[in-house]
Amino acid sequence: xTANTLGTLAQPDAHAAPIDITGEAPAQLLxxxxxxxxxxxxxxxxxxxxxxxxxxxxxxxxxGQEAVAAGVSLHLRSSDRVFGAHRSxxxxxxxxxxxxxxxxxxxxxxxxxxxxMGGSMHLWDQPRxxxxxxxxxxxxxxxxxxxxxxxQLQGVSDVAVAYLGDGAVEEGVVHESLxxxxxxxxxxxxxxxxxxxxxHMHISLRQPDDGxxxxxxxxxxxxxxxxxxxxxxxxxxxxxLVADARAGGGPGFLEAVTYRWxxxxxxxxxxxxxxxxxxxxxxxxxxxxxxxxxxAALRSGGHWSDAQGAALRDDLQAHVDAAxxxxxxxxxxxxxxxxxxxxxxxxx
Numbered sequence: 001x002t003a004n005t006l007g008t009l010a011q012p013d014a015h016a017a018p019i020d021i022t023g024e025a026p027a028q029l030l031x032x033x034x035x036x037x038x039x040x041x042x043x044x045x046x047x048x049x050x051x052x053x054x055x056x057x058x059x060x061x062x063x064g065q066e067a068v069a070a071g072v073s074l075h076l077r078s079s080d081r082v083f084g085a086h087r088s089x090x091x092x093x094x095x096x097x098x099x100x101x102x103x104x105x106x107x108x109x110x111x112x113x114x115x116x117m118g119g120s121m122h123l124w125d126q127p128r129x130x131x132x133x134x135x136x137x138x139x140x141x142x143x144x145x146x147x148x149x150x151x152q153l154q155g156v157s158d159v160a161v162a163y164l165g166d167g168a169v170e171e172g173v174v175h176e177s178l179x180x181x182x183x184x185x186x187x188x189x190x191x192x193x194x195x196x197x198x199x200h201m202h203i204s205l206r207q208p209d210d211g212x213x214x215x216x217x218x219x220x221x222x223x224x225x226x227x228x229x230x231x232x233x234x235x236x237x238x239x240x241l242v243a244d245a246r247a248g249g250g251p252g253f254l255e256a257v258t259y260r261w262x263x264x265x266x267x268x269x270x271x272x273x274x275x276x277x278x279x280x281x282x283x284x285x286x287x288x289x290x291x292x293x294x295x296a297a298l299r300s301g302g303h304w305s306d307a308q309g310a311a312l313r314d315d316l317q318a319h320v321d322a323a324x325x326x327x328x329x330x331x332x333x334x335x336x337x338x339x340x341x342x343x344x345x346x347x348x
């Protein structure tokens with residue numbers, strides 16, 4: 001029997017109401033809405049183009065999970081050190097990375113973020129604070145701890161952020177990282193996007209508890225458990241944890257409960273192969289859409305209208321479409337790049 005630390009946060013038919021925006025600045029909320037929608041439209045474009053065969057390699061999409069990266073990134077600066085995993089388009093875009101260069105990377109173009117050598121799962125934009133993503137589950141968690149140690153030794157107030165999924169907490173290196181970060185009071189925040197599935201296996205079949213925040217308690221670090229589809233709740237919790245880490249208070253652990261609308265990889269929904277995942281369940285989770293809940297709250301507060309929403313979508317869709325067409329027209333790397341961009345000292 002799996003313990004239910006998450007409570008109603010794990011129930012598909014709960015928490016569909018507009019979010020609480022009391023005390024929040026409307027301008028900031030509107031900026032967050034724009035960011036959420038941009039991430040959503042970019043990933044939907046990737047899903048559509050992958051399905052059509054325009055993208056050669058797999059793409060791991062986080063449609064429905066946009067509020068986590070948007071809320072956390074609100075408190076980050078370009079000198080911070082952010083690390084993703086294999087589902088990191090949102091983590092990158094939330095920091096302000098260029099859509100065209102992301103598309104170009106996924107397409108293997110020379111103008112891509114990693115010069116076309118990494119694809120969807122090996123992203124990099126250090127000027128924006130994104131130090132990299134890898135498909136190795138939990139592979140970047142100790143790297144984030146190392147980056148936090150470097151910041152501490154350098155005497156700067158930068159923080160590191162490690163994004164990981166609920167499946168990654170089953171890797172031993174995560175627990176070693178939590179222990180070291182706590183023992184050395186390192187400025188790192190671990191952000192667990194708990195979407196209840198590791199690939200196709202539900203957390204109830206893998207863990208004795210559906211929550212992961214208990215690992216923060218075991219390592220004596222500050223923590224928060226929030227609705228990951230509520231961008232304000234994520235931002236408030238992340239703000240406290242990031243500020244504490246930045247001030248020398250040690251690491252933080254944020255568990256954000258969310259849900260990916262699509263399957264483990266590409267455009268499919270995985271309702272035929274997912275454990276305890278049905279079309280009805282996915283439909284219920286879609287009602288907890290972080291974009292729609294923020295829009296509903298803004299409308300209720302008199303800050304938004306349906307006409308403004310339609311105009312914003314049209315504007316962002318045109319931006320995404322143009323970025324895709326530009327990336328498609330960009331050149332591929334020269335054959336020599338296969339060696340020169342892999343081995344040091346070989347030129348560019």
